[in-house]
Amino acid sequence: MQTRRHYTTRVAALALAAAASALGCSAQADQTTDKIRSALQSRLGIDAGDIKGITRAPMPGLYEINLGTQIVYSDANGDYVLNGELIDTRAHRNLTESRLNEINRVDxxxxxxxxxxxxxxxxxxxxxxxxxxxxxxxxxxxxxxxxxxxxxxxxxxxxxxxxxxxxxxxxxxxxxxxxxxxxxxxxxxxxxxxxxxxxxxxxxxxxxxxxxxxxxxxxxxxxxxxxxxxxxxxxxxxxxxxxxxxx
The missing domain is CATH 3.40.30.10 (Glutaredoxin)
Known part of the structure; x- marks a missing residue:
């Protein structure tokens, strides 16, 4: 029978493992977004200040590049950029328009x-x-x-x-x-x-x-x-x- 002490130790170990995994994902995400940012700046001449943010897009393998008044999309290496609207065909929703409205919403x-x-x-x-x-x-x-x-x-x-x-x-x-x-x-x-x-x-x-x-x-x-x-x-x-x- 598992003792309370062993159970507590196991839970703590699982929590630490989960935290380490989350940190690993976060670090990986930071490395990816940094890579995309660097590629776009050097190859397309985009100023650092013009890129307001880089996040994962709803479509797997695609990243959303927030340029303030415009959203474009990139692969994980910044090798390819899509300039267009991302449409959710299931929900019949323009995801690009929705994100722009969210990003640029004014109080x-x-x-x-x-x-x-x-x-x-x-x-x-x-x-x-x-x-x-x-x-x-x-x-x-x-x-x-x-x-x-x-x-x-x-x-x-x-x-x-x-x-x-x-x-x-x-x-x-x-x-x-x-x-x-x-x-x-x-x-x-x-x-x-x-x-x-x-x-x-x-x-x-x-x-x-x-x-x-x-x-x-x-x-x-x-x-x-x-x-x-x-x-x-x-x-x-x-x-x-x-x-x-x-x-």
């Missing part, structure tokens, strides 16, 4: 909304934020689309990244007595802002720093109340679905 409540141009439509119950450049054609397109969306509060973070004129216009809009009117007049009706642009524009500098931190690499970038990002000039139908789902 809406922590956005510095005081640094945004606020436009309220209807009851304003639904909420969204947009990083937008005054001279971005797709931003103008999005603003035209927003004319057909009601019962929403839109917080526009002026994000002048295209040209010096974008910066000048952003400052003029921010310094206007009615920022919302100045923004919509320019973006929808093409009536240039007339303010001098010499007020305190620290908010715009903060927006640029915030966007860089959040990997906002293109305009417009829409952020819904649930933290989901919608890049580009999305359609009214897509916006409505997103707003209703996030509300």
């Amino acid at each position: 809406f409540a922590k956005l510095p909304l005081d640094n945004a141009v606020k436009v309220v439509k209807g009851d304003g119950k639904r909420k969204m934020a947009v990083f937008s450049d005054p001279n971005c054609p797709y931003c103008h397109q999005l603003e035209s689309t927003l004319k057909s969306i009601d019962n929403v509060t839109v917080y526009t973070f002026l994000y002048p990244v295209l040209s010096p004129d974008s910066t000048a216009k952003a400052k003029q809009i921010w310094c206007s007595s009615d920022r919302a009117k100045a923004w919509e007049s320019w973006m929808v009706d093409r009536k240039a802002p007339t303010a001098a642009g010499t007020c305190d524009t620290a908010a715009i500098d903060s927006n640029l720093a915030l966007g860089a931190k959040m990997n906002v690499t293109g305009t417009p970038t829409v952020i819904l109340a649930d933290g989901t990002r919608l890049p580009g000039a999305v359609s009214a139908e897509r916006l409505e679905r997103g707003l209703n789902g996030a509300h």
